[in-house]
Structures are given as C-alpha cells and as structure tokens.
Amino acid sequence: MRSYPQCIAFLGQFGRFQQIVFFLLCISIVPNGFGAFTLIFLADTPSHHCRVPDVNLTENWRGAIIPVRVVDGKTQRSSCSRYRMDVVRNLSDLGYSPDQDVNLTTLEEETCKDGWIYSKDIYQSTIVTEFDLVCDQKWKKPFTTTIFFVGVLIGSFFAGQLSDKCGRKPILFVTLALQTIFAFIQVFSVSWVMFTILLVINGLGQMSNYMAALVLGAEILTGNVRLLYSSLGTCSGFAVGYMLLPVCAYFVRDWKNLLLVLSVPCLAFFPFWWFIPESPRWLLCQDRVEEAEAIIRKAAKINKVQAPGVIFEGYVAKATTDPKEPHSILDLVRNSNIAFMTVILCYVTFTMSAGYYGISFNTTQLHDNTYLSCFISGAVELPAYVSSWLALRYVSRRLSVIGTLVLAALKAYFMQLVPEGYSSLSFLLEMVGKYAITTGFGLMFAYTTELYPTALRNTATGICNTVAQIGSCITPYLLELRSYAKFLPYIVLGSLAVLAALATILLPESFGRPLPDSMQDIRKRERIKCPCMPQAESPVTVVLMDNAKA
Template sequence: MKNYADAVAFLGQWGCFQQTVFLLLCASIMPNGYGAFILIFLTDTPSHYYCLVPDVNLTDKWRESVIPITVVEGNQEQSRCSRYRLDVVKNLSAQGFIPGRDINLTDLEQEDCVDGWSYSKDVYQSTIVTQFDLVCSEQWKQPVTTTIFFMGVFCGSFFSGHMSDRYGRKPVLFLTIGLQTAFTFAQVFSTSWIMFLILLFFNGLGQMSNFVAALVLGAEILTGNIRVLYSSLGSNLSFAIGYMVLPLCAYFLRDWKSLLLVLSVPCLVFIPLWWVIPESPRWLLSQGRVEEAEAIVRKAAKWNKVQAPRVIFEDCNINASKNEKEKFNVFDLFRRKIIRTTTLLLCIVSFTVSATYYSVSYNTAQLHVDPYISCFISAVVEIPAYFSSWMALRYLPRRLSVVGTLILAAMPLYFVHLVPGNLSGLSLTLEMVSKYFITTAFSLMFAFTTELYPTVLRNTATATTSTVSRMGSCITPFLLSLSVYYNYVPYITLASLALLSAFAALFLPESFKQPLPESIQQMHQRGRIKCPCITGNKTSVPVEPLDGPL
C-alpha cells in the first residue's frame, strides 16, 4: 500500500511545479510579517507632548510658563497631562504680572488638556495616538488596541482551521488574504478610535489565518526535504522579510495612514494567483475527490515534464469512501485520549512560545532611541533563528529541539533584570539571545504540529493550537505594562512559563523522519506517549525519506 509521497514520487521533489508552489506561497506569507508588527509604529507615542495652548493673547514669558514643570525619574520636564488654568493665566498676563517674579506658579490652579495636545514630530508625523489623543487619561486605549488586534487573530485562527478542513485549503487562504488586504486599506479612513478598533479586529481575522493555511497547503503539496525546507525556512524567511520591510517603509512614511495604504495595496497582486496555486491533493483525497486530486498531479507532471502513470492513487493508503462520508471538526481533537493529550500539550507549548515571542519582539523594538533601528534589529535576528530551525528539523528529533530552544530562551530572561542600568548593551544582547531561541521554537512548533496530525484534522489542529497561542499574544501588552511597577515581572513570568512548557514538551510524540499521517489510525500508531527519554516512536507506516539531497 502506497502513501501519498510514494504515489507522487514520479514528480520528483524540485521540479517546475514545486518551485512555483513554493515561491508563490512564500510570497503570500510576506504581508503577515509587517502586519503582525505594524502596531509598533501605529500605536507608538511621541517622546515629547504637552497640552496645546490656543493662540491667545499671552506674553512670551507666560506662554513659556503655562505648562507646569514636573520631575520624572529625577529629571525636570514639562507636564504632559495638565496646564495652568488658561483663563487665570490670560488675566495675569493682561495685568502685566511676570511668572516666577510677581506670581508663584505653584500657587496657580491646574486643569486638564481641554484643548488637546501638541505632539513632537521629530520621529512621527502622526500615529493613531496623536490622531485620536490616546494619552494621559486615555492611555489605557493603547494596550487595548493591540489586544483587540490579537483577539481578531484569535477568532480567525479558530474558525479558519475548521473551514479549511471542511471547504479546502485554497479557498480559506484567499479569503483570509482578502480580509487582511481589505480591512488594512479600510483602516486608512477611520474617523474615530472605535471605528479603527472595529476594522482592526476584522483585519486580525485574516492576519495569521492565511499564514497557517499557506503553511499547511505547502506542507501537503510538497514532499521530502522540500517539505521540511518550506515548513521551516521558506515560510518563516518570508515572514521575516515582511517584518524587515516594515521599519524601512515606516522610516520613509512617517504618517500612519500613508503606511497602511502602502502596505495594503500591493496585496492586490495575489488575486491572479487563484488560477495558479492548486488545492491540496492530500485534502482532496481525504474528501474522496480522487479525480480532482489526480488532475492536479497530472498537471504537475506536465509542468515537470515527466510521464504520469495511468492510475496514480489506486493503491494509495487512503480510505476515500469513508472520509467522503465522515466529517471532522475541532471536537475530534479531544475525543480520543492520544489525540487529546497531544493537543493539550501542544496548546501549552504554543501559548508560551507565542506570549514570549511577541513580548520580546514588542519590547526589543523599544530598546533603542530610534524605533526604526530597534524594529529592524529585532527582525534581522529572526533570519539566523529560522536557519537554525531548518537545520534542527533536518537533523534533530523534534521533541529535543523544542525542549532545548525553550530552555535556552528562558535562561537570558532570568538575568536581564539583574543587569545594571549603565550596561544597556548587555541587556539588549540578552534579550536578543532570548529572541533568537524563542523565534527558533516558534518556527519549530508550526512544522511539528503539521507533522503530528492526519490530513483530515491537520488544518483544524494547526489552527486550534494557533488559536490558543494567540491567547498568549493577547496578554502581551498588559504583561509588558507591568514593568512600570516592577521591571522584573515580565521577564520572570515569561522565563518560568518557558521552563514549564519545556517540561510539557518532553511528553509529545516524535515525528522525526516519519511520513505525514493520512488517517487518525496512523496518528494513533505513532502517538502513544512514551518515556521522555525515548526520542522516537516506532511505527509500521512506511517512512517518507527526508535524508536525500535537495
């Protein structure tokens, strides 16, 4: 009995068909790189802002003194959230009183910034913070904005997985790309913070859902080492390239509306790809649509200029008639003990990986005086991390790789808060080391999850664990805000979660050098939880070769 990889082995691994699918799916992932972190610039607050003073008849001396002086961390600076009562100041100025000589300013009554704020434009021409005045008493809206975005990602991940397993990988991929593009463009026309928030939520619905759909689609079409290359390096490098494009665009486009516009319009080029990117033959077979699967493979054979056999999937180890009648959903991830245990363990690890990844990413983007440099450095660190995950996926057991990267990501976080304030370079280095290892773990988890589940549940499982991981990203803004009270709390919390998840990952099944399971029965064969010291599980299912040359 043949598995899918054996049935399509005549195509080869790196023909014209595979190259086209590989490159186009990678291109479709790039917008996720800048979409995931664009809020770094959209919600950033200018370093200097203070109450706006209308153009009223005041002497120069009074205009300079109308903003109170406060002491912040031992330094004197103008108050950001109050001013002296303007009607009193106007009256004193008209009478010729001089502040500091005739009038003791500390005796004057203060008021809120009733006329708005004046913002520095040294770094940004405008952000949503300056557009909607999300400062002082409204400052709580900044972390809420980021959380609402991740709530959209959370909901999108949940529903897109089930839809993808029911209606196909390809329709969901293009639906989510369309959502992301349309609502990113629509945000440009936001006239209030509430309107921006609603559009941002719908933008989030497509943000990472199309990444998961593209990842699963590529993992199911490609085989052997090329599948590993795509799942670990190709898809993630595309994400990193999009991430690096963000600070470059933001540097030249200091206005938030221009940035959104420029990053949304190019996504329209993905529309024609509907007629080029095929549906997953594995998924079609799982639905009993054998003729459609064979048509795609025969087209691939023409592209690769090879001869297809007369019958391709006659002996393939797929019970098409059974799968055609049986529908699967998210509840099937919890009905059987082995699948339930695997799912719960993956959810724990994914939650921690996501929370740590986004916390470190959003925090390191603020570690340099120049936010554009900070964001670019944070993005560049991901490049070697993705190469590391690729090498780990090729040569190391999955479980060992995940456990090791989680432990190595946790260790630097325990020491960051111990670094003296005058050694900021050392703090930056420690955070970047942690970012490197947690990014490696992030990449490993996507590939690991797709390898553990059968075709009928693969996208549902990947999306479900991704959904749980988004809960981790939702807490990121509030976790980072705790540093205002206790600087060490975010670091200790994240490091402790990483160590706990490393222990949980010890009990996951191993998928190294195993074929992608096509049925729930095959997952059960390899999924029996064994002693963590055992690095692999034996199975009677034929092994898809992963050792051959690229």
C-alpha cells in the same frame, strides 16, 4: 496501498512545479510579517503636551504654563496637565513673571481642555495623535493591540476548521483578501471605534492566511523540501515582511499613507490563484481522487516527466468501498490522554506566542531609533529560522523545542542583572531571547504539520494557534507591568518558558516519521506515556495527542 509520497515520487522533490508552489506560497506570507507589527508605528505615542490657546499671554508665561516633572531621574514637560488658564492669564495681565515673582509649584493644575500638541520629530501622525489616545484615553492604545489579536484569535479558530471542510486554497485567498481590503478601508476611519472594528476584521485573516499557506505547502511538497518549506521557507517570508515594515515606515511617517503603502501592493498576490493548486492530499481525504490526479498530471507536465496510467492506485477503490470517517474538533479531546496532550500543546504554543510578541513589541523600547530596532528585530529572525530548519533536519523535535525555551528563559532572568545605563547590553540580550523564541516558533509550526492527519491538520493547528493568540492578546498588558516593577514582565515570561520546557518532555516525537494521512496512520504510532494517567488505554490515545501542535 502506497502512501502519497510514494505515489508522486515520479515528480521528483523540487522540480519546476514544486518551485512555483514553494516560492509563491512564501511570497503570499510576506503581508503577515508587516501586518502583525504595523501597530508598532501606527499606534506609537509621540511626546506631547497640553495645547495652549491663542490668548493674551506673555512669552514667559506661555513657556512656563506646562509643569515640569522628574521621570526616571530626567526632567520633562507634563503630558497631561497645565497650570489653570484663568489663573495664569490673571498673573500675566498683572505683570507677574513666572521666573521671579511666582512659585509655580503652588499653582493649581488642570487637564488639557484644549487638546494636545504632538511632536513631529519622528511621526507626522499616528492613530494616537489622530484620535487623542493619551492621558485619560491612553488605555485605548494597548486595547487596540489586544483587539487586533482578538481578531486573529477568532480567525484562527474558524479558519482552520473551514480549511479542513472547504479546502486549503479558498481559505488562503479569502484570508489574504480580508487583510488587504480592510487594511485599505482603515485609511478612511473617522473615529477610534471605526478603526478598531476594521482592525478586528483585518485580524481575522492575519495568522489564518499563514497557517493555510503553511499546511497547503506542507501537503503538496515532500521529503526534505517539505521540511525546508515548513521551517525556513514560510518563516523567511514572514521575516521579510517584518523587515520591510520599518523600511516603509521610515519613509512614510503618516499612518494613513503607511497603510496605503502596505495594503495596495498586496493586490498583486491575487493572480497567484491560477498558479497555486489545491492540496492533493486534502482532495484524496475528501475522496476527490480525479481532481487530485488532475493536479498531479498537470504537475508532471510542468516538470516534464511522464505520469503513470494510475497515479493513486488503491485510492479509487478505497473511496468507493470504505465509508468516509467523519472528523470534528471533538477528535482532539476524545479521551483523557488526548485531552491531556492537547492542553500541553496549547500551553507550549501560548508561551511561545506571549514570549515572541512580548519581545517584539518591547524591543522598540530598548533603542532610541524605533526603526532600526524594529529592523534588527526582524533581521534576527532569519538566522533563527535557519537554525530551526537545521534542527528539524538533524535533531529531535522535543530536544529542539526544550532548548529554545530554556535559552529564552535564561535571557529573561539575566535581563535583571544588566546594570543601569547599559542599554546596548540589554538590547543584545533581548535579541538573544528573540533568536531563541523565534527558533522555537519555527520549530512548532513545522512540528504541528508532522503530527496531525490530513483530515484534522488545519483544524488542530487552528485550535492551537487560537490558544496561542491568547498569549499575544495579553502581551500589551503584560508589558504594562513595567509600571509596577521594571523586570516583572521578564520574570513572568521566563517562568512561563521554564514550565513549557518541562511540559514539552511529555510531548510525542515525530522526527524521521512520514506525514500522516489518516487516523489509521496515527494509531500505528507507539503509545505516549503520561505519568499522570493509566496506561491501559486504547492505541487511539497516541493518535491525536500528536495533533495539537501549532
């Protein structure tokens, strides 16, 4: 029986049909770019201080009632306390001056009982100013980011399996709808609790949409076009969305209007339903040969080529004579070798995710202009994805992934050597790390689709992406380690990257091999030798160990 690429070779690799699929899927990924980082602006904390009620105070006392602190060698007004109002009022009524008659350091302080005044130099409003997520409530800010990624994690776990059962196309559009609709509803949040609940539901569709689009395109396209799409195409769509975010946020400084600007235009993606087909590979895997042939015949008309009388020769007979092999998530851990490889792959993707989001969210802290730093951080991804595409075409997968992890680790360790005050050098090093980890991320996405059989492709990528999202969930708290030691987050991320590079040595290679369609295709591959386990296992060992890459 001929392979899928051989059956559809008459279509060519990049005719009009493939171009439509390629570009529409890439465009559908754009919302993931700004959706993942919207909280950089929605949840930023402007400078603030205690509100002073409109009471009978002299101008001198009104200006002096907020204590002055020295933070990192700089003086600034306290954000969470003020001198006691009753004491200050009495001193003001008695005619005492804060400049001459009173030692302010002896006065008792109190919390901001009347709320806060927030600077509007950068933002008109954020969820922090809307729901007062400061001082004793500041724990809610990193928790908000974490809860979003918890939604992403849950969505990744279930969407991958649903995609293998229900199809790539339905899950693609359902998850896109989740992002669009619930981002819009968030505008009407009346409390932080309501906002976070809606944020979790929004997160359910975030990476799930990306993975569904990635797998769908990788299964429809063939040859070098598939490599181009899986690396440069999908990732560039994400990067474009990433760069659009700070541009929109620069002109729209109110959090509610920003959500509207980012969500409402996404309604234009839903007519894509009539132009993007279901994956013929998946349909064949489900023994729905006639539907797969109908899609390819329509593609032949679009490409203006003649389709043969029987396109998938041998598939019809196989569908009627061979029992359908059941697959489940348990196929990833059927034996010790497969389980070992699954753990390694999950750890590598976990490290990639923690490093990627850690650098992305930290970049805005290294430059005075949040909008510019976010835009540059997104723009760096474009050459990174070009590099991942070139690496996929010409370099071993393992060698490429190891190289990006080592470069990211070196950057993390070198950050500690930058002298105080050299913010430009720190920012440059951060962008080198962003380039390295983004290149690795692009490689991992494409690598994953090459390693899994069609029946398990989305399930396996979903599981690995689920574990990866644990890395993104801990990122906000990982960055909080700066309060204990400035460079502690870099040391942690660098160490994780070194261990991941060593673990990658044990992963299988897929460079130059065809995309597997079945478990039988995987079983033909050579055994991957694991130094920790006996080598007398069945060839099935090799099979799914490949699979766990996301």
